[in-house]
Structure formats: C-alpha cells, structure tokens
Amino acid sequence: MSSFVPGLQLSRDFYTEVVRPLVAGVPHSAALIGAGSEVLAFDTERSAGRGWGPRVVLFTAAGLAQEVGEAVGRGLPEVFGGYPTVSGGGSGVVVADPGEWFAGRLGFDPGRGVGVLDWLSAPWQRLAEVTSGEVFHDGLGVLEPARAALRWYPADLWRYVLAVQWRRLAQEESFPGRCGEVGDDLGSAVLTAGLAREVMRLALLMRRRYPPYSKWLGSGFARLSGAAELGDALSRAVAAREWRERERHLGRAYERVAALYNRVGLAGPLEAPVRGLSGRPFQVIGAGRFADALAAAVTDPVVAALPPAGSVDQFAGSADVLTCPERCRAVTRAVLGL
Structure with a gap:
C-alpha cells in the first residue's frame, strides 16, 4: 500500500502543527496556492522530489514579511511528514505581502479590481493556481475576496x-x-x-x-x-x-x-x-x-x-511568455490594442 500523502493534506497539517504556533499573535493569512501540482491536486508519488514537500504561503501586513519570515525560519523543524522543510535553497514557508504576491503571479493585484487587460493577460494556468488549492486561515481577510474575484470571467x-x-x-x-x-x-x-x-x-x-x-x-x-x-x-x-x-x-x-x-x-x-x-x-x-x-x-x-484574438493563452503558446506576467501584459496590450 502506498504511503504517499497528497501535498495539500501534507501542507495543511504543516500549517496547523508547525507554522501556526510560530505566528501566534501575528495577524496573517495562510494558504497553499500558486505553483505546484499539489495546488491543483494533480500530484502523485512521482511528484515527491525536486523540492516537493510541505509548503505554506504566509501573508502578513505590509512591512512585516522579512521579520516574520526570519522568525518562522528559526522555528521550523528540518523535516515534517518525512520531507525536508527546506529544499533547493528555499524554505517551505514563503512570507509575502498579499498585493505583491498576487501581482508577482498575475501581473496585477485583484484587491484593486480586475479590468479587461487583467483578465485577458492572465494565463489560465495562473488563474487556476490562485483560485485552487486551499486557504488554511484568512486572518487578514484578503485571500478569499481576491480568489472570489478571480473565480471566473464576467x-x-x-x-x-x-x-x-x-x-x-x-x-x-x-x-x-x-x-x-x-x-x-x-x-x-x-x-x-x-x-x-x-x-x-x-x-x-x-x-x-x-x-x-x-x-x-x-x-x-x-x-x-x-x-x-x-x-x-x-x-x-x-x-x-x-x-x-x-x-x-x-x-x-x-x-x-x-x-x-x-x-x-x-x-x-x-x-x-x-x-x-x-x-x-x-x-x-x-x-x-x-x-x-x-x-x-x-x-x-x-x-x-x-479583435477576435482572445486571452493570452489563445494567441501565445510560448512558455517563456506565459510564465512571465510582464510579457503577458505586453503582448496582450499589443495584440488587443488595450
């Protein structure tokens, strides 16, 4: 019988048992969203490598990310659930400002509204990544509204x-x-x-x-x-x-x-x-x-x-474009005249 634990469950337990106690008293939101097969629940035993393991994206108020990140880093165990909590030079906990994190993934902050250019320049894969996964805690009250705004096209x-x-x-x-x-x-x-x-x-x-x-x-x-x-x-x-x-x-x-x-x-x-x-x-x-x-x-x-060109996925097939929000927005402006 396989002992594989899906990454979403592993990360949920990681937040509950390890990360949450480390940030007790700090206003925050926490989730497993963004890149990774486990976010879309496509992970298998084959995924358990190349940096795969317990992960949490921890959101804090502006200006606190570095301080919180250092505190969490000092308190993390080396291993959780049989997987290292630090891999490939990075921690299993990413601490970020919500608006900056969304802008880095999509090219815009949905907390400030979502316009036509935003919708059509955001690749489907990225939209799936930020609306899938799971929010473990939304103490800042920002993740659920942002995800709801991006759930589907107008x-x-x-x-x-x-x-x-x-x-x-x-x-x-x-x-x-x-x-x-x-x-x-x-x-x-x-x-x-x-x-x-x-x-x-x-x-x-x-x-x-x-x-x-x-x-x-x-x-x-x-x-x-x-x-x-x-x-x-x-x-x-x-x-x-x-x-x-x-x-x-x-x-x-x-x-x-x-x-x-x-x-x-x-x-x-x-x-x-x-x-x-x-x-x-x-x-x-x-x-x-x-x-x-x-x-x-x-x-x-x-x-x-x-013009009948559609979203960036429908007129651009290069991964080097679709994985770069700045390029996505540039080509979308050019093609659609936005």
Whole structure:
C-alpha cells in the first residue's frame, strides 16, 4: 500500500502543527496556492522530489514579511511528514505581502479590481493556481475576496473567450480531411490532435474551468463530470489510422460540445449536428456559427470592440511568455490594442 500523502493534506497539517504556533499573535493569512501540482491536486508519488514537500504561503501586513519570515525560519523543524522543510535553497514557508504576491503571479493585484487587460493577460494556468488549492486561515481577510474575484470571467468576457475558442475550431476543422484527401496522413493526424486539444479546452471553458497547461490538460478534462463520451470520441479520433475515421470521431466530439453550448445558454441556440462543407466532401460542425452567435450576444462595448484574438493563452503558446506576467501584459496590450 502506498504511503504517499497528497501535498495539500501534507501542507495543511504543516500549517496547523508547525507554522501556526510560530505566528501566534501575528495577524496573517495562510494558504497553499500558486505553483505546484499539489495546488491543483494533480500530484502523485512521482511528484515527491525536486523540492516537493510541505509548503505554506504566509501573508502578513505590509512591512512585516522579512521579520516574520526570519522568525518562522528559526522555528521550523528540518523535516515534517518525512520531507525536508527546506529544499533547493528555499524554505517551505514563503512570507509575502498579499498585493505583491498576487501581482508577482498575475501581473496585477485583484484587491484593486480586475479590468479587461487583467483578465485577458492572465494565463489560465495562473488563474487556476490562485483560485485552487486551499486557504488554511484568512486572518487578514484578503485571500478569499481576491480568489472570489478571480473565480471566473464576467459574462461578456466569458462569451468573448468562448467565441474565440470556437473560431479556433472554425479555422481548421476541415483541414484533417483535406490533408487526408491529398495523401498527407501525418498532417491529417497532427491537425486532428490539435483540434482535439482545442475541443478539450473549449469544453473546460464552457464548464467554467480554467484549462491547465499541457501536462495537466488531459487530467483536468478527465475530471469534468459527464465528459466520458466526449473523451471517448476524441481518443478515437486521435488513435484513428485513416482520415475519414478521424473525421467521423471528431464529428461526434463537435456535436457533444455543440449540445453543451446550447445548454450553457450564453447565446441563442443553434443546430448541433455536423453537416457537409459547401462544395467539399468534408463533414464539419460549422464552428464559426457558434463564434458569431457568442460575439453578437456581447453587450459590453469595450469587450465588443476587441479583435477576435482572445486571452493570452489563445494567441501565445510560448512558455517563456506565459510564465512571465510582464510579457503577458505586453503582448496582450499589443495584440488587443488595450
């Protein structure tokens, strides 16, 4: 039997048994949020290495972080739960000012409000990291309001991001068949895998879940209730050996997300079955219809005026961009004209 303890439980116990007594009498908030597979509950025994162990982000009032951090550092045991409390040159307790910590992760402080640029320049992975995990104690009264503010997009921005995601399907949905028709089976397979990825992200977005980055996308998708048939269709499409079979399974997947679109009800209902592409022997869902309907339902003039590029995840795929808030904000301003 495995003795592995999930990182969230380990860190909760670490705070309760070790950290909290060390800061008794000091106003603070404490949580396990931010980077780390344990924050999204994707950690396994394989995670228990490379600095993995008991961790707490401890928030204090402005100007106290250094003093509290030094006091906590002196009181930490070397080991907790069988794991070192200091690893890779850093402590298992990070002490920070709340506004500075959020700005460092996202590029802005949600305690001061969240604007259009803030929403669209924040990568989905980062938004998932700060709204997942667990708050162990919120004595400062700042973490829960900040997390609530970031829980999900405002309605019109949700429509906008979904419209762009549907448009990504519209741009390539006929291409696996076209590649297959000219004998480019590798190209057809690669395009099918890419479309499957976009469908997974679309399904997560429609279910109000921030899609995690590539390593955890499949795991996050698999947690969606009621997604078994959609997952089966996508798996069969990716595993198919011939373009017509890929097209058939992709069609099943498209019909599932089209039905989900109608249930979500952010725009007027549309017919869900796949149909032939005009003048060509390929079956498509006509994803542009869904993008257009969602865009037309946006009432906020600022959001309605945005170019159809979406959030930073939808037009930038470089990890060197998506892990740097300053770069995310710079490219988002440039692409969207904000």
